Amino acid sequence: MSWLFLSSGLFLGWSLGANNAGNIFGPAVGTRMLKFRTAALIASVFVIIGAVISGAGAAHTYSQLGAINALAGSFTAALAAALTVLWMTKLGLPVSTTQAIVGAIVGWDIFTGNLIDKPTLFKILSTWVASPILAGIFAFFFYIVLKHYMNHVKIHILDMDLYTRIGLVLVAAFGAYSLGANNIGNVMGVFVSSNPFKPLNLILFRLNDTQVLFLSGGVFIAIGIYTYSLKVIRTVGKDIFKLSPMAALIVLFAEALVLFIFASERLERLLLSLGLPTIPLVPVSSSQAVVGGVVGVALAKKGWRMINYKLLLRIVWGWVATPLSSGLLTFFSLFIMQNVFLQPVHFPHPYVVSQEVITKLETMGIEDPGLYQLEGKVFKRPAKMKRVLEQRTFLDESGILKVIEYSRVDSILIDTTRLYSLIGNADFTPCQIKTLEKLAGKLFIYKWQLVDTLEKMCKDWRPNGDALHDKDLEDKIRLIVSKFSLIERD
Amino acid sequence: MFTIFKKTRELEAEINRFLDTIIEASVHFQEGIKYFLQGDLETFEEKVRIIDRLESNADQLRRSVEENLYLNMLLPEARGDVLALLENSDDVLNAIEETIIECSVEKPSCTDELKSDFLNLVDAVTSAVEEMVATVRDYFTNLSDVPNHITKIKVHEHESDEIGEKLRRKIFSKQIELCEKLQLRDFILRLEKIADLAEDVGDRVDIYRIKRMV
Structure with a gap:
């Protein structure tokens, strides 16, 4: 059943490999500098390595936007995104998996009544704009430097040909690695919170459950590269080739x-x-980065006159139309999945403003008489809770979001069997491991209760103002919650 | 990868040998015509044989370069341009060979007063050929110097046209047989043609240079 649900993500992976491999080695194959077989082999190997080793960072951002915690929900979101990509490609409209999947996640958020994490959404949207611009700036700069260099050194045309070939091989490897690392989030990101896989012990190294998930996505990207990318390189994207x-x-x-x-x-x-x-670590569109790069080179070569405003408009159109269509499709598909196929599309976390929560909030300076009226009330949808808090309290937006965050019930049970697989997944200090072992068998209703307890027991769990240390802590806590939360277990 | 390094080096050496052959032929041509005008026909015939041999060497080298470029999938973008360039350079060498052979066959009679003009014409033509070879060499290694050489080819080609015209006017104002006049004219036109072909190669390199600019 898990594989069936995963199939939409794997299909997205295949389509990413088929459509985006051209952005890694298309021109090298198109200009006959590299043979397709060589390029496809390099790209496939490195796309998988990138996805497994470095995929977590960008994929995590999607979990922040919407942690789709039920497999049927992930399946529906990925399927809606894949169908949007397919449909818009058929219509000849510019489309990117990145934009489709973000629309799908927001669609899931709206359907399930989750709050849309606005800062994360803003972060994602700003990288859409930033990535082609940044690629353009890089390409512009590299072109100027290379031109200057070429004018001052004497290299035989045949040597140049050789160096370009070597360069294209290296760039294909680097590009594939980066594509795997950055875009595996598009393929498998929606499955991270509902991941059906278990950690995998290979003889030389061990893959955690997320890495196994990314490995399966990476393999399907590679299949996409082998089976269909040559056709795509030959038929579309003639501009860059x-x-x-x-x-x-x-x-x-x-x-x-x-x-x-x-x-x-x-x-x-x-x-x-x-x-x-x-x-920010966010999956970005490789096609749009390529367009940015081409514009950068053209600018360095011919100046501002050559900017093709029509092409830029098509990119902007992609930013708007793709997530909108995919979001709408996800919303209606989730409705059908939940009500016709009777599959759970999310595991809702209850939100309870208990006495402990009110006391905790008061120590943080968040006080409001309205909170006492809500004591003991259970909310199933944070969006609804937000509306109630707005009506009944005088809290500002950030205060309300804090109340919601602290009332979220995670029901974290530290169980011994899962503890050791968790310890293998992250770099815990001996003191941190000791505290976790001591907490075995304990249940925490709220995440902040666990954090408070950990902080009291060992100084390694306390934030110390060092950005790196504090980010590490955040990642570890997130991992513990996702592992031990009873709510997210099927 | 190692093979491709080796093949690249071999190919570079072959292209250099091909261009060296043209230069060598051009020097022998210049000397050969000088000996012909001085009446030293034995040394002249020796030069004709040398040029004939150099021409067939150059043909072999050119074919080998062409074959290697295609077999090893080298220079996919510039391959066509490089081949055209080598073939056009070879045309210049062919023209040199044909001219000196015709000279050997027909042995046109040249009066003393015309000899210095003929020598000047041959000097201008061989200078154009030498600059052409330098242009082609720089197309491969040093694009920024290509325009200088092209300008020099044009100067020498223009010079050869001027000397050729002056010579033809002199010949046709002389009291000699018409058939002799026509034979000499043909010889002059052949010499001018060599410079024209060298100029054509320069013009092509100029276009290929723009194509090769990043």
Whole structure:
């Protein structure tokens, strides 16, 4: 049954491989610099490596936007996104899996009455705009540097041909790795919270359950690359394939770099450790990054006159039309899945304003007499709870969101059998492991209760103002909640 | 990957040898005509044989380069341009060979007063050929210097046209047989044709250079 539900995600993976492989090695194959078989092999291997090793960062952002915690819900969202991509491709409209899947998640949020995490949504939307612009800036800069370099060195045309070939192989590998890392979120992101897989022990290393999920998605991307991408390279996207091999190298490198920086947790940690602002980890559209790169090279070559405003409009149209169609389709499909096929499309978390919650909020300076009137009341939908809080209390928006966050019931039971598989999944300190072991068998209704207890028991659980340490803590707590929450267990 | 490195080096060496052959032939051509005008026909015939051999060497080298480019899938973008360039350069060498063979066959008679003009014409033509070879070499390795060489080809080609015209006017104002006049005219036109072909190669390189710019 799990595989059946996963099939829509795997289909999305196949379609991503078929459609987007051209953005990694299309020009190299189109200009006959690389053989298709060589390019497909490199791309397939690295797309899987990227997805398994670095896929978690960008995929996590989607869980923040909407943690689809029931397999049937994930299946429906992925299917609606896939159908939107298929349908819009058939109509000849610009479409990107990234935009379709975001629309689907928001559709799920609306259907299930979840609150849409506005900062996360804003973060995602801003990367849609930023990624082609950034690719354009990179490509522009690389072009200028390369041109300057080429004018000052004497390289034989045959050597240049050789170096370009080597460059295209390296960029295909880097691009595939980055595509896997960045875009696996589009394929498997909606399944992370409802993941049916268990960790996998391979002889040399161990894959956690999310990595197994990403591995299966990666394999289907690879199948997409092998079975259909050549056809796509030959029939569509002629614009980018007209580039000279050298310009193609620049564009593809710029694109791969953009996919990489929007996916790399290592880069994020490096920036955090240097005290610099981080780049959000969000799946972005590789096709739009390529268009940005092509515009960047063209600008460096011919100046502002060449900008094709029609093409830019098509990108903007994609930002609006794709998520809208996919969101609507998801909403209606979820309705059918829930009411006709009688499958649970989400496991709702109850929200209860208990005495403990009110006391906790008071210690944080959030007080309102209205909260006492709501004591003991159970809400099933945070959206509805928000409306009630707006009517009955004088709290501002951030206060209301805090009340909702702290009233969410997670029912976290630290059970010993799952504890050891969890410890293998993250880098816990000995003190952290000890505290978790001590808590075995304990039940926490709210997440904040668990956090408070952990903080009291070991200093390693306390935030210390160091951005890197605090982010690590957040990730670990999230992992514990997702592992031990009784609500999200089937 | 190692094979492709090796093949690339071999191909570079072959292209260089091909261009060296044209330069060598052009030097022998210049000297051969000088010996012909001086009446040293034995050395002249020696030069004719050398040029004939160089021409067939160049043909072999060109064919080998063409074959290697296609067999090893090298330069997919610029392959057509490179082949056209080598073939057009080979046409110049062919023209050199045909001219000197015709000279050897017909042995046109040239009066003393025309000899210095003929020598000047041959100098201008061979200079154009040498600049053409430099242009082609720089197309492969140093694009930024290509325009300088092309300008020099044009100067030498123009010079050869001017000398050729002056010579023809002189010949047709002389009291000699019409058949001799026509034979000399044909010889001059053949020489001018070599410079024209060299200029054509330069013009092609100019276009290919623009195509190759990143």
